Amino acid sequence: MSLWTTGFCIAVTLGAYLLSRLVARRYPSPLTTPVFFSAALIILVLAQSGVRMVDYEPAKRIMVFLLGPATVALAVPLYKNRHTLLRNTLPALLGLGIGSLATLGAALTLARVFGLPEIIRASISIKSVTAPIAIELAPLIHGSPPLTAAFVIATGMIGTMLGPWLMNATGIHDPLSRGLALGTISHGQGTAQAVSEGELQGAAAGIAMGLAAVFTSCIAPFVVPMLR
């Protein structure tokens, strides 16, 4: 029974992903980015067929298994574009530092202006840090790990949906800068989006995701208590 459910969940997820790729190619828009489109579709299908979220968990674990090796594989575009990246070390470092600080400051300020509870304010501040690091970082700044994880994933989706459009509108066309911005703000999902734009974008996003996470981990314990 549960084996069937797991198989069903995997089949639905794969089907939604394949469909999302077709739809995204045909009708490119923020609403058809693979992660948002597929997740929304899967939630609908699961609800319709009476599968509870707990039953989706084993399937999720199986499918996420390859995320580790896939992250490791990002070393390949990094290696291929190493000369371009090394030539642009300074703008890249400054870009990701400015972006990380700006998003953290903006999130804390807005959350405070909107009067959100303190645990949400702390948890939302580090939403641009890749999930495995954000979960570790959250308790250090008095945030909640599961809440942080939710904000991280939501930010991954928001940046992926909004980022390319925003950068087109504001004239940011340099491939390295586009990848850098996507990786800095939207971590893994932003990197996946950057990969679809091109290899240099993907390489820049991969390294930005890593460095931005390290940078934010270092500054958050000092900056968050000040602004919170």
Place this chain on the structure above:
Amino acid sequence: MRSLVILLAQVSALLLINQAGYAAASAFHLSIPGNLLGMLFLLALLVTGVLPLRWIEASASLLIRHLAFFFIPIAVGLVAFAELFLDNGPAILLTLVLSAAVGIWLSGLSAQILGTRGRKKLR
């Protein structure tokens, strides 16, 4: 068939490097996640020439091409927080959207301005 075996062997190698990354992170109490450390390991192997690119390229490009897939099951898990998002919905959503927009715009713009200025200076 043969290419499938090669692909599986390559993915296993990536898995092994990933595991090595996690092992190193916990052994040295680093606050860097293991998979990022694994990425740096693979980069080191490629740069030093210990591991030729063609040994790993097929599986690496396959996994990277479908990187977005792995985030779908994770995003489905957001349903668990539906209530929180509904209660504080507009405030949380605005905070997330605006802060992401500011971050992407400033980081992209500053990198582009500094990058192109630097390149002009070189010429």
